[in-house]
Amino acid sequence: MDIIVCVKHVPETAEVDIKVDDTGKRIEEKGLIFGINEWDEYAVEEAILIKEKLGGTVTVITVGPEEADNTLRICLAKGADNAIRITDPKLKGSDGFVIAKILSSVIKDLPFDLILTGAQASDDGYAIVGPALAELLGIPHVTLVKKIELENGIAKVVRELEGGLGEIVEVKLPAVLTIQTGINNPRYVSLIKVRRVMKKEIKVLSLADIGLSEDEVGESGSWIRIEKMYTPPAEKQAEFIEGSPEEIATKLIEIIKSKGLL
């Protein structure tokens, strides 16, 4: 089984202070740590687990600058066989639809049985690339997948619904499945293993190589254009309790007690 995994190199923002830069349209990236998008990490793991079970190849693809090679190398160290990166200065301002167009223009010429990608990315949160890519390639898709069984050219998957509910869906291969977090336990990879794949080739393609014109990408080819980015106004802000841990704990107990809860 030949599997393609589409991944994104993103800044880690969970416990970091995020500032808007001088353009007012982007965040200040200086000082942020970048790595693989959390959802994509689960997708890569799932692809490698399938390869370990059924054989075949895993190819990872990303759209991004040279730094994104770090993410691709970690995927190679984990067990991916090939890596492709598409990059071009004209891609600035591209949304999920443009990324799907770029990926489809590369993937259409590759052999594959299955395409996996994260259900969404932690930076823009569009959740567009997977299903849009499937539509461009003319193949079916299932989003938010939490379990995959492959048999006789069919993927039987469980997808996550709301409120603890799931649904079993059968889809014909080749298909795009977008992966929800928690589907597996992504493996860690040591620096030694990453160093071992440093010399492995990463195929780098430009806009000209993939046959897309300038106006199909960037802001002009996107569905949406960011006009303004800002820190969300706080409609409400918690009353902060300060002091030594001892004082804080005492105050908290008092508050809970005053509400008649203890």
Place this chain on the structure above:
Amino acid sequence: MREILVLAEHRRGELRDITFEMLTKGKELAEKTRSTLTVVILGKDITKFVEKLTKYAEKVLVVEDEKLEHFNSDAYQKVLSYIINERKPLLILIGHTSYGYDLAPSLAVSLKLPLATDCIDVDIEGDNVIVERQMYNGKVNVKATLQKAESYIITIREGNFSIEELNLNGEVIKIHSPLTEDITEKRFVDYVLPPPGGVDISAADIVVAVGRGIGDKNNIILAEELANILGGVLACSRPIVDNGWLPSDRQVGLSGKKVKPKLYIALGISGAFQHVVGMKNSDLIIAINKDPNAPIFKIADYGVVEDLFKIVPILIEKQKELKSGKM
């Protein structure tokens, strides 16, 4: 007259709230743009929903077909493409839900219409469609415009707009299903229900919930001790279940349970909207988190910017003393 077209969402015999959240917002947009507010419902045996929908929309489009018994994005895409091509609505509103994830992007690609997902606000000024959405774990908001087109597809965040009671007495229009062939590429098989038994965290008066900030599986016992001594239950946010540290019946949020306790203590929870939707209606919310910019502090009543491992052990001690009558 242009239309604001809302896709009704239903599952297992119930209309989901997102339908009415979108219709409430849709009414405002319809008034502003002098458009008709239309809702479309797809399914089998859906007569019982139609009456309720007539109150919330001026037109109710009904497509009944055996092939639409369960949600299938391929089937929905075919039917909606037909309706959108016929009616050319100004806006198409779809929930940013598990159904919307599956449906909206491929629908937009096939119709060559622009799509903005997970929107928390929508506005139309002149011929500009402006949306507001969040990025980077809800740490920044953006205002964005959509590429000019005949129609626009917008998916709306769940639990974001409140529901207003309406009484529009809408006209019911039955549409013959355009599905001529079976959908063969993708097939609904069955629902997977949460495992029976387990703890019902939604019944508790006091909930102590842990998030990523708990750091390690072995630290959860600390939060559990606090929950026990306060007479509450232990719950968690999504990453804890993803890591396999607690079972899914403990998860609070969109994909877990909605809770409304008298006291909710959030330990090391950043407050992603998916979590907040499940607990924001708690009577009293106390959050402890190292990150002063964590979104959880925007909905908490009291906040502590501190390492939870410094505070929680003292809280446990103090409550022990209180219980034994020393305080």
